[in-house]
Amino acid sequence: MTTLELVKKILFIEILKGLALTLKHLFTPAVTRQYPAEKREPFPGSRGLHALVRDPETGKAKCVGCGLCAAMCPSQCIYIYTSEGDDHKKVVDRYEVEVLRCVFCALCVEACPFGAVALTEHFEYSGYTREEFYYTKERLLENWDKYMAGEKGKKYFEKFWRPKSEDFGAPSVLHAEEKVGP
């Protein structure tokens, strides 16, 4: 051991350095937010609770039950039940998401050719039972009305999820009939 190291040891230099650092931080403002008293706006496009897009013209879900979102979902937590309507068109009887199993990858949103499913910015939800996190078609449509209706939902698709290449034939969020294909 050198003389300098010996002096440092006797005078507890390292401990004093540590205490000085602690003391310094006592007088610097805290960076911790006192959640939930202090909140900040979620970043646009952040991935929160799911929603099914409601067509503003028909008032119904835009989903056509093609099943692409469910096929892409790595958690396999989307369940779609369809039947044949009077006009031989597919009817989406049930569209359900088991939110507790979701990993919020947003592949379902990206896979949907109709802009019919979204992840809202709402992330503050809780519950006591698993059932509360089982979102049915009606609840998912309510989420759209609550968190994404109007300009917000339109901007969401334009800014974050609409494929940039025209090759995708990406649909307008407002007009389902424009969609798909070259």
Ligand code: SF4
């Ligand atoms: S965000 Fe990902 S894990 Fe969640 S439902 Fe969509 S595809 Fe599945």
Ligand code: SF4
């Ligand atoms: S991919 Fe879109 S249109 Fe197809 S079932 Fe999923 S949400 Fe509905």
